[in-house]
Amino acid sequence: MKPDYDFKGIEQKWQEIWETQRVHEAVDFGVKPKFFGLIEFPYPSGSGLHMGHLRAFTSLEIVSRKRRLEGYNVLFPIGFDAFGLPTENYAMQTGRHPRSVTDDNIKTFTSQLKALGYSFDYSRVVDTTDKDYYKWTQWIFVQLFKKGLAYKSTAYVNYCEKCKVILANEESQGGVCDRCGSDVIQKEKDVWFLKIRDYAESLLDGLEGLDYLPRIKTEQINWIGKSEGAEIDFAVKGGKPGQKLRVFTTRADTLFGVTFMVVAPEHPIIAENAGFISNLRQLEDYRAETRKKNEFERAHVNKDKTGVKIQGLTAVNPINGLEIPIFIADYVTPDYGTGAVMAVPAHDTRDYEFAKKFDLPIVEVIAGGDISREAYTDIQNGVMVNSGFLNGLSVKEAGKAVVGKLTADGIGCKKINYNMKDWAFNRQRYWGEPIPIIYCPKCGAVPVPEADLPVVLPPLDRYRQSETGESPLAGVSDFVNCKCPVCGADAKRETDTMPQWAGSSWYYLRYIDPKNPNALADYEKLKYFGPVDWYNGGMEHVTRHLIYSRFWNQFLYDIGVVPFREPYKKRTAQGLILGEDGAKMSKSLGNVVSPDSLVRDFGADVIRLYTMFIGDYESSIPWSNAGIIGCRRFIERVYNLLDIADLSQDSISQKREGAVNRLIKKVSEDIECLKFNTAIAAMMTFLNEVTSENAITKGELRILLLLLYPFAPHISEEINELLGYSTILAKSDYPKYDPSKLTDAEIELPVQINGRLKGTVRVAAEASLDEVKAAVRANPALSALLSGNAVKKEIYVPKKILNLII
């Protein structure tokens, strides 16, 4: 007799055995083929693991365990993305140092992960807030700086005048300060940027060979936002001599239809020609209004077109010499294209609205629409009109002709633009990697010499920004004051820190060589383990995080530090787990389900299994406690198979050959394409079959255990041991199926008459049409339906269907 199912004891026992035997540690330069499985490392928040982590981690946990049985040297690491706002805010409220808060949280996370039996290689844990780690984050920044890919410029940041702090976007949602509720304004600030735009084309190209889910590729392509068009110079009258206004357009074909110009309120043409403009005050007022709006409002709330005409300046259309007015309007943004557009109201919806509002002329240059009602924007159809030498051409031909002429005249050229903005890279926060730059009055911004890295975060009494919005580090004079590494003069350190995206942009590399003091990772080890074979995470990270880290990897490849250009061969994404009420799980809604209590009540195996069984892996799904019991029953019933198993039979019984082979195929293939729910369902079906027949051989049971092992490893190991096997499953081989034994000799073939199902006949799987027809005649019900009717047509798809048309 076997003991009762004591999941607590069993799970602890096997976790210890695996740890002692070190079965989950990856071997540097191992002889087996390597597999690098990566999950997005968690932010160690104070509330511990949540259900989303379980769903995200369990999938690749299953794949990783399967790969080990398949003979791979598996690197399945874990770490912590521990810099960030919540910890800093918590530290501010409680007076505790973020370091000790982080350490505690990491401890909690680690024990939770271990209790779930995840087979991470805990000997390679990475913590982005460890100075031995962020030394290399800083080192990468220095390399970017040296290659001219990090630069300083001004930009607008969210600022609360009452709290006197700069706010992150998530702290200023809806244009209101998170802390005090007052309005957030846009304040001009020095900002560090990384030139990710220089890598736009490369990031686009690189996608081609990658095995990312199609929707993930699409999101990245949209995010990069490549558009091909032309830049055109318009001469400006009334301003400085030789003043020009350069625009970007994708519709050079419509140049004859330009009736006015619009520039962003921030456009430099205003300051540069201030002396020639008569309504400067009015323009500045409008600009000030614009600045009050954050990006959200500018894009969403302000659907109504507004703007102000620049009095004193006009532009000249280079194609027809027409003199046209110039406006400023906030629908034109300063950081896309040239911050100036040529307005073609007849063929652009926004320009159309603006022209209507300001009563500007609308000139049709493409026939086919009704411009008295709306802008005509179809570029596929339509013929050029009112366009001089372009008349009669198609839109495409006209575009080419215009760009050709402008290029010849030296006032325009082809141009590609990207929607993706450069990466704003500094934060006025304490709990982040200090940006390793020193400002020297003589030498300017100088990178900290590599030998002096890391620039360590000093201890602090208070974590608040200064009244001017400077980082808390600005108040630490020992930190700020230093010598210029170039000339030795008195200098000051940069006091801003990096965004949370920094540490997570290269962590997968550090897993390969986590303790290396001389390089971010050894080149040969990178060659062996890299790139990541399979990366799984949330859809919310497939643009920013995934693009940022691809950018860094491509850069590190370009400077010869990393031996592969693309970091992730394959990327998948799980759906959200919602609260039982169908809303996003959140503390404020009180619908959060804690993995801790579930593991306590049901055990890790049941929870892991249920998390994968609950539904389609890629869809959002409401959590339901009610369903867990089904997985608990399943596991107990598998355990109870010990009572009926025929221990004398190591082989697979003749009658079960088809079922066992199909099961192996189904489970192993479903795991590879994220269909965990149907893999589990197949095992349940198999279990139902053997229990209803009350028979299973020892050999059949072991195969079931090997298939179940990646999902529910503890109980599988336990049953395997009770069966008397001396090799633990963790060191066993994954079962293979025999393709020739997938179908049973006899099948139930559905029979349709006139396309409607009328019954089934039992025939050999490879039966001929004549044999099937004989079986139909032998079936009383079917032959009765056919009697007296001539069969006009017979459709027979072997193993699928017989359809008789009468």
Add this chain to the structure above:
RNA sequence: GCCGAGGUGGCGGAAUGGCAGACGCAAAGGACUUAAAAUCCUUCGGGGGCAACCCCGUACCGGUUCGAGUCCGGUCCCCGGCACCA
């Protein structure tokens, strides 16, 4: 507005163009029990019929096909992402 993914029982969900609803939950009935829990058995999309069986059914309208949840055209609705991108 654009891009993407969807719409199937009371619920979560299955279904290379070939028996719609696998598997699980919930529910109902029964067995066991002094009783309950657990477990086991049965039923479980809707309608009709004493019954064998018949009819309807995968958001809606139409099409292709021997055969459509699946393919094509159109409509509606939900979800995710991006958004005045010139």
